[in-house]
Amino acid sequence: MKTRKGARAGQYLALLAYLVFLAFPFLWLISTAFKPARELASLHPTWIPRSPTLANFRQAFGEQPLLHAALNSLLAALGAAVVAVLIATPMAYVMARHRTPLAKAATGWVVVSQAFPFVLVIIPLFLVLKNLRLIDSLLGLIMVYVVWALPFALWMLVGYVRAVPAELEEAAAVDGAGRTRTLLSVTAPLLAPGIVATALFAFISAWNEFFFALVLLKTPEKQTLPVVLTHFIGAEGVADLGPLAAAATLATLPSLVVFAIIQKRITGGMLAGAVKS
Amino acid sequence: MTLASATRRPATRMPDTGGRRRPVDHGAWFLVLPALIPILVLSVGPLLYGIALAFTDAQSGRTAPTQWIGALNFQDLLHDTLFWDSFRIGLLWAVGVTVPQFLLALGLALLLDQDLRLRPLARALAIIPWAMPEVVVGIMWRLVYNPDAGILNETLRDLGLGEGHDWLSGLGTALPAVIVVGVWAGMPQTTVALLAGLQNTPRELHEAAAMDGAGAWRRFLTVTWPALRPIALAITALNFIWNFNSFALVYVLTNGGPGGRTRLPMLFAYEEAFRYGQFGYAAAMGCVMVAVISVLLAIRLAGRLKGDEDA
Numbered sequence: 186m187k188t189r190k191g192a193r194a195g196q197y198l199a200l201l202a203y204l205v206f207l208a209f210p211f212l213w214l215i216s217t218a219f220k221p222a223r224e225l226a227s228l229h230p231t232w233i234p235r236s237p238t239l240a241n242f243r244q245a246f247g248e249q250p251l252l253h254a255a256l257n258s259l260l261a262a263l264g265a266a267v268v269a270v271l272i273a274t275p276m277a278y279v280m281a282r283h284r285t286p287l288a289k290a291a292t293g294w295v296v297v298s299q300a301f302p303f304v305l306v307i308i309p310l311f312l313v314l315k316n317l318r319l320i321d322s323l324l325g326l327i328m329v330y331v332v333w334a335l336p337f338a339l340w341m342l343v344g345y346v347r348a349v350p351a352e353l354e355e356a357a358a359v360d361g362a363g364r365t366r367t368l369l370s371v372t373a374p375l376l377a378p379g380i381v382a383t384a385l386f387a388f389i390s391a392w393n394e395f396f397f398a399l400v401l402l403k404t405p406e407k408q409t410l411p412v413v414l415t416h417f418i419g420a421e422g423v424a425d426l427g428p429l430a431a432a433a434t435l436a437t438l439p440s441l442v443v444f445a446i447i448q449k450r451i452t453g454g455m456l457a458g459a460v461k462s
Numbered sequence: 463m464t465l466a467s468a469t470r471r472p473a474t475r476m477p478d479t480g481g482r483r484r485p486v487d488h489g490a491w492f493l494v495l496p497a498l499i500p501i502l503v504l505s506v507g508p509l510l511y512g513i514a515l516a517f518t519d520a521q522s523g524r525t526a527p528t529q530w531i532g533a534l535n536f537q538d539l540l541h542d543t544l545f546w547d548s549f550r551i552g553l554l555w556a557v558g559v560t561v562p563q564f565l566l567a568l569g570l571a572l573l574l575d576q577d578l579r580l581r582p583l584a585r586a587l588a589i590i591p592w593a594m595p596e597v598v599v600g601i602m603w604r605l606v607y608n609p610d611a612g613i614l615n616e617t618l619r620d621l622g623l624g625e626g627h628d629w630l631s632g633l634g635t636a637l638p639a640v641i642v643v644g645v646w647a648g649m650p651q652t653t654v655a656l657l658a659g660l661q662n663t664p665r666e667l668h669e670a671a672a673m674d675g676a677g678a679w680r681r682f683l684t685v686t687w688p689a690l691r692p693i694a695l696a697i698t699a700l701n702f703i704w705n706f707n708s709f710a711l712v713y714v715l716t717n718g719g720p721g722g723r724t725r726l727p728m729l730f731a732y733e734e735a736f737r738y739g740q741f742g743y744a745a746a747m748g749c750v751m752v753a754v755i756s757v758l759l760a761i762r763l764a765g766r767l768k769g770d771e772d773a
């Protein structure tokens with residue numbers, strides 16, 4: 186199919202406009218992170234810092250609360266990712282392989298939870314966790330993150346399980362392998378890449394999450410990175426732009442790296458879901 | 463959930479259960495329970511509990527026992543003009559974000575579906591807003607909108623378009639300014655979903671239509687759009703719900719200000735519950751939000767489906 190030259194040029198122009206729109210805030214964040222305070226106070230900011238400095242990063246790293254918060258975030262995200270995958274994989278297996286009413290109900294829950302009104306859930310959740318004495322604790326937050334990551338985890342994993350031919354499992358059974366043996370030595374290895382992708386996705390959602398952390402964690406030493414970052418923004422707006430930008434940039438890096446790794450798989454997973462519909 | 467984040471969230475419904483029929487065995491329960499218990503305790507349970515709370519006078523830190531008060535919370539809500547103002551802003555925000563989000567994402571998806579040179583770069587960039595924590599997105603745009611050190615005002619000054627504004631504190635500019643951020647943050651996911659749909663439309667049909675002399679616009683209307691429609695409908699409905707329920711972005715950008723001009727219902731309910739401790743009343747707000755959104759979506763989707771039958 187031939188496309189006319191004018192149309193092609195128009196397409197490139199449009200794509201360029203999109204690139205600018207998508208990239209400029211991010212570039213500005215990075216640029217701000219490398220600017221010395223003196224330059225940030227001047228009325229004519231430039232794209233490229235006139236005298237780039239690492240002082241903002243040093244200052245951000247020097248802030249005890251930030252490092253501590255990053256550690257909390259890391260713990261919460263790792264915990265959520267590991268637990269979510271551990272409990273979601275067997276359930277996804279059942280949902281993919283069996284047509285029980287339970288599996289149907291679970292599928293229904295996955296769909297409904299996509300439209301979950303957080304307002305309606307957070308107050309009871311707060312009360313339930315309070316009764317379990319898990320309020321203001323990372324453990325409680327991890328539990329919430331696990332459940333919060335489950336719908337997408339199940340959704341992805343069910344797709345991956347379906348991609349493993351049931352015939353393989355049947356062959357193993359014929360060869361005399363028990364159920365557990367079959368699952369562990371035939372199904373699990375084939376599922377491994379999908380499980381890793383799902384875990385990484387759960388990691389990002391927990392690392393990025395803000396609302397639950399804001400409500401459930403009150404002690405400053407226990408708060409996660411997004412919550413602590415908002416403390417940097419005073420009532421009068423941003424007091425210290427440079428360190429704020431530096432900290433925000435650093436907070437983004439883990440998600441960006443992980444997302445870059447699993448990007449193909451996630452879009453592929455969405456594609457699989459879309460094709461089926 | 464937000465992707466964070468969204469992060470975050472699948473765009474379409476579950477694939478159909480394609481598994482084969484097998485007798486129910488008890489091992490299945492053993493496999494399901496570890497996930498089922500947390501789901502019941504921390505998801506299904508709280509949801510039902512939340513609905514029940516809406517009919518009580520529950521408050522935080524009160525020693526007197528909580529009592530059933532029937533529909534009193536809802537009656538109060540009916541006369542709460544502040545809440546309805548916030549609700550109106552929430553609808554404005556949700557529509558204002560969802561519609562441009564969809565149109566821009568559709569444009570980008572169509573471009574990415576073409577054989578263009580910058581495609582890998584565009585794909586990589588399109589992912590960034592998706593992966594970023596919402597709080598960072600908010601902080602980043604505060605830097606862009608910053609009246610003195612922000613790039614937006616500086617660009618306007620350079621172009622000779624006035625001295626610029628204090629975008630996030632201006633009564634008239636705050637809501638449009640946060641809507642732009644909402645569009646930016648939510649576009650990638652919509653783009654990816656639509657792109658998946660596009661790559662699923664039959665190429666042969668496209669070529670056949672081109673052979674018959676159909677122009678690009680006609681080809682889009684007769685070949686692409688019908689194939690894309692189910693996905694477009696699903697992602698728009700989800701986007702609408704997600705946007706209406708969004709919290710972190712606006713919390714960081716304006717915290718509902720100036721003068722409540724950007725106080726989304728989620729922010730309102732959050733303050734009611736966790737600043738003033740009115741758990742029952744805030745739960746009632748949640749119920750109303752869910753109910754109104756469900757009805758709106760049902761009407762909209764029913765209208766669309768009816769349109770399908772007429773066509």
